[in-house]
């Protein structure tokens with residue numbers, strides 16, 4: 466029986482889009498399904514997220530033809546990182562010198578990344594973009610997977626790839642267990658202007674039970690600067706901050722950041738998302754693959770979710786292309802296994818380490834927790850660990 470498509474990708478988020486971009490010219494007919502309306506996919510709303518990208522990730526965006534679609538003045542350099550532990554003066558620093566070319570990474574707004582990726586794939590003749598509907602179930606029947614859509618239509622394909630968020634419906638539906646952790650916190654993001662310069666330094670203050678981050682952006686007052694304030698807070702606290710007017714928010718946020726960047730004022734809309742992490746026990750099944758946050762949903766404070774998503778889609782696209790070159794089926798089990806083991810190798814330890822640290826900092830203010838946090842920070846400053854962390858930030862796929 467002829468299949469409608471070679472691949473159905475469920476989820477036109479940045480990682481699903483990137484996979485479709487990486488498969489350009491492979492001779493595959495691809496359907497890309499997403500519940501968002503066409504206009505929201507083509508012109509995504511600003512969600513306040515500034516995505517830290519490694520140079521390797523920028524290279525991947527470029528190869529897909531998406532990097533050129535992001536305005537140069539929307540991209541800000543990251544040269545230094547500082548991690549502070551509560552009120553302690555002990556800090557962990559990563560300088561640009563620890564990367565390979567004087568820069569640790571770059572920040573680009575999430576909505577620009579999504580728009581540019583969409584533009585790179587939407588007009589392609591081999592891609593059918595199916596907005597306004599979701600994939601509700603999948604059943605494998607012989608040489609095809611049959612995907613049922615929310616509008617009642619059914620489509621067949623050789624392979625279904627689910628990039629359908631960290632709370633992936635299709636992962637559950639395929640009975641793939643995942644370690645899901647709900648931190649019962651929200652991450653609140655807001656652009657702010659401040660009276661002291663940021664020095665192209667991202668700073669994370671691990672306070673007790675909350676984390677306060679500033680990400681350096683372009684623009685702002687001449688003698689000060691503009692940053693993205695990123696706060697991980699109890700949900701009720703985040704809701705209270707969302708409800709303040711701009712003036713009161715500026716006063717409150719300056720106080721919470723202890724005026725480290727001087728007086729702050731709100732410079733745009735506030736957004737909050739619940740903090741949930743996920744790691745799937747398997748990334749593949751018969752004619753099925755998990756990708757992006759659906760496979761590995763990192764804690765957002767690590768700034769690695771999308772970087773790992775790009776890494777995963779590259780591994781999957783490469784494995785599929787190699788299988789097609791050998792004349793194998795698009796869902797060749799050996800190719801899917803190759804993707805799974807490469808992506809697991811690259812993400813598993815980092816995910817586990819990040820979870821241990823984030824859970825340590827998410828809890829309150831007890832003395833044992835303080836001592837453990839202090840020890841963890843000092844351990845992280847040992848030369849071999851510092852080097853490993855800086856290298857990871859610079860490029861998460863060293864060694865592939």
Ligand SMILES: Cc1cc2nc3c(=O)[nH]c(=O)nc-3n(C[C@H](O)[C@H](O)[C@H](O)COP(=O)(O)OP(=O)(O)OC[C@H]3O[C@@H](n4cnc5c(N)ncnc54)[C@H](O)[C@@H]3O)c2cc1C
Pocket residue numbers: 475476477478479480481482498499500501514515516517518575598599600601628629630631634635652654738756757758759765767768769770771772773774
């Ligand atoms: C505040 C914040 C800051 C972050 N900062 C960074 C950073 O600095 N660096 C970094 O690397 N990462 C960062 N991340 C993580 C990054 O944003 C995510 O890893 C990335 O968005 C994952 O992309 P995705 O395409 O896998 O999933 P998503 O972006 O979640 O997209 C999933 C898509 O699937 C669609 N969908 C859902 N269900 C279905 C279905 N059944 N059928 C079809 N489609 C479906 C949805 O509509 C959506 O479009 C941050 C995250 C947050 C919350």
